[in-house]
Structures are given as C-alpha cells and as structure tokens.
Amino acid sequence: MANNVNLTERNKDYAVFLPSISSFYDRTLSKYRESGDAFFPPERIPDGFDQGLDGCDFLKQDAYYHYKWGLYSAGHAQLDLSKCVSYDNMVQGRDRNNTFILGDSGGFQIIGGVIKCDWPNFKNDDSLRHTILNWLEHTADYSMILDIPTMAASEPYKSRTGIQTFEQCLDYTMHNCEWFLKHRKGKTKYLNVLQGRNKWEADTWFDAVKHYEFEGWAFAGNTKADVNIMLHHLLKMRDEKLLEKGERDLIHFLGTSKLDWAVVLTAVKRALREHVNSDIEVMFDCASPFIATAKGQMYTQHVHSNTRFGYVMENAVDTKALSKSKIRFPWTSPIADRLTMGDICWYSPGMLNKIGKEGKTSWDSLTYFLLMSHNVYQHIESVQRANELTDAANVCTDLNYKHWRKLKTSSKEEQFNTWVPRNILYMTQFIDELFKSETPYSMLEEAAPMLADFNGKKSLANSANSFNNLFEVEDADTEYDGEFTSEDEEQAEEFLEALT
16 A cells, blocks of 8 residues: 655745645535445546545545645635635635635636626625635635735726726726725735736736735735746845835745745745744745646656656546556656556446546546646645755755856766756756855846856846746646646636536
8 A cells, every 4th residue: 555645744844835726626525525335436436546535535534645734716716705615615614723724816817707896896896805705714724815906907908998008907807906995804814916017017916915914925916926026026025114124024936936936045044034034924825736647647757856846647548448457557756556456447438427428538537636636746745845855955055146158958067966957956056156146136237147047037027027928838748837827727726627
C-alpha cells in the first residue's frame, strides 16, 4: 500500500501555493459522501483506495496526501448558505482549526457573465454584494474584496458589462471596498485587491485604494505578472507602513503558477519577514491541475534544469482496450501509486455511459476526479522541489546581480548550477539585497534589463503592457509553464459541470 504524504510539513518557509479547488472536485467528493454506493458503486472505487474517495480530500490530515491550504471561488460555489455544506463539503465541512481557505470573490466570473450582475444599477442594487459577502464570511479564513478587474474595460468583456474605461473599474471597486467595510461581519479577514494593465494604471489604482483598512493585499492583473510593478508596490507598502504586523499579514498573488515565480515569491516572503513584518505570509494560486484534466491532460514529470523550470503535461491514457486492466498506473503520486490502468480507462467497448449511450472515451466522471487529485499532488511537489533546489544552489553559488547580462536562450554561459536557471539565482539574490538597500528604487532602475528579461520581454515598457502574452500554453505532450487563462478556467468548469 502506498504511503500517506504530508505536503504541509514539506512546505517549510516557502511562499504557499494554493490549489484553486474545482467545484467539480469538491462536488464529486460531496456526492460520494452523501450518496455512497448510489453515486459510485463499490466496484468503481480503486482497490488501492483503503479510505475510498475520502482519502482524496487533501485538506484532511489522514488523506492519501495532506495539504492544508486551498482557494475556493464564489464564482463556481454554491452561494446558498442553506445548501453549501452538502454541495461543497470538502471546503465547507473542513476542520477549520487545521486548514486554511482563501475565498475568491468571483470578480472575473462577474465580468464574464457566469455570475449575473445588473450593471446599469451596479451601485444601487446591493443584492449580489450581500450574497458574496455572506458566502465569504461563512466560508473563508481570508477573502478578496469584490473587485472589478481592469480587463472588464477590454474586449470581449466590455461588450458584456458596458464598462469602457479603467476609471469605471476603479470607481466600482472603491464603491465595493466602502460597502464591504460597512457590512463586514468579522468572520473572515479581507484582502485589498490591486489591479492594473500597465504601470500607470497599477500606480493609480494603488494610490486610490491604499487607505482602506483591510487585513492584507491581493495582487491581480499586471501587478502580479510584472516583477517590476510588484516590487515597486511592496516597497511603497513598506515605506508607507502598510505591511505592519497584526494589521496586514497576508499578501496573495492571484492566478500565478510559473515555477520561476514560485521561487521569487519565496525570496519576497523571506525578505519581508526579515526586514518588514516577521509574521507576513505570501501566497499564490492557480487552477492548472484541474483545468489540465478537463483538457484530457495529466502531469507526468517536472523540469528542473539550468535552462528552465516547468511542468511536463501530456495527453492522459484513454483507451477502452485497457478497461479492467490490472497494469499499474505508471506515473507517481500517492494517488497514482494506488491506481491501475483500468481504474482510469473504465468504459470497455459496448459499455453504455450514464446517459445510456456508448461514448468514444474510456473515461467516466470518476476518471477526471482521480487525475485531478494526482495532478494537484504533482503540482505542489514541483513547486516545493523548485524551492529546495534553489535553496541548495544559492548555498553553493557566489554571484552578484550587477553582473547579470542578457544571454541567448541557447547560451551555455553562466550556468552556475545544474538544476536552477541563472535568472532565478540572480533574481533571488537581487530581492534579498533590495529590501536591505537604502536606495531600493535606484536598484530597480539599474536592474531594469534583468527584470524585463525575467518578465520575458525586451524592456519594462513593453512588459508592462503585455499581460495577455504571459499566458501562453504549449500543445499537449510538451513542457509548459503551467499558466492557463481565466477563459480556460471557465471553459473547464463549464465542461466539468456537464459531467455531473
């Protein structure tokens, strides 16, 4: 029998990755708990699952693998508080003394139309604000206030919302900030959300909302995708006493899954703890393990080398010829170690699915659930390994960020370590020095070429205006950076909801 793994203990002092838990995953587990054999017959549960599907609830300490952190979004949750415990039992029924859930207010789902909003009466109709605030207070330890993302003023969203300008997004968000401060109930702490598609918008937004007395910060839009904007914001927060212990102890980065950023955010957390607030926590989330499964893909391995950090995502096995096969599932995780090929490829030739038809796929809804559980483990493990390797490399490497220079991707120069890219080593060293410096803003100016290169652009000017280009995903059967767009997440959720 495979061993249970405690990923919580392995996280040490790294920035905390939050799996953005799919409502499909939670509801599959909830229906299994509520209906038992009526939902999945005993023969469908893998033989290696000694706890049944309950062992896939990674928030539980005795699960097949335990990880106490997660994010859950109002955008796909059951918002009716009389129903939410039975619908979303993994999140709502958790042990709140030993787990942490960050509540996402669902701003993207609102501008995308998943959550309906009466835009002409936005400021006068408080019903949606009441519904989301009540759900956040009931559900989460920390929560995002209900912001209106600046992408609402760009197509295709402005055609749906009627919002035409950055100023409207900011105005609506400030209205929500004031409303949340007035109506909050004290059951959750709130994060002030920062938006902006470029540096001017990001600075303007920050100056407009920084006076609101929430308990932390959430970086969104280009504020979390451009390292220069992010570091400028953090320095201003420090200088203006907006990261004080006991007042603002949490910083979150929305929709961030690149391994380069996972390591850089660990460097940020350590620098802030040493020089600003010893209790600060830095977190980031993504839904990639769940979205990938909806696209028929699975994590097979990771890339940690001096050329790049990344995940390897491949088309998952799907063939009816393997139905009932006892061949072991050949990939590795506490979930995969308990599976056979037949557990994944369930439908055999001629076998009818839930709607009484023979489909083309060998997968049923449980297949998606099992692969999601495997993918979540793989993603967390990859994040933690990237941090471990970088720590080891920094001990063995003596470098100076001022010596950084642009190199061609194919260059073999300055490969200081076998397992960690040079840019990551330079960036972690730079961040450590930045928060010690008496002239940090000058440091940012001097390091502009290095910061732009980390952003994947030629200059900070164009990197600050290229938010959409940060979300390119390569085809299946290849290495990729782990990022999916918000549209990918919505399409995945829509597909998965149809399965149930």
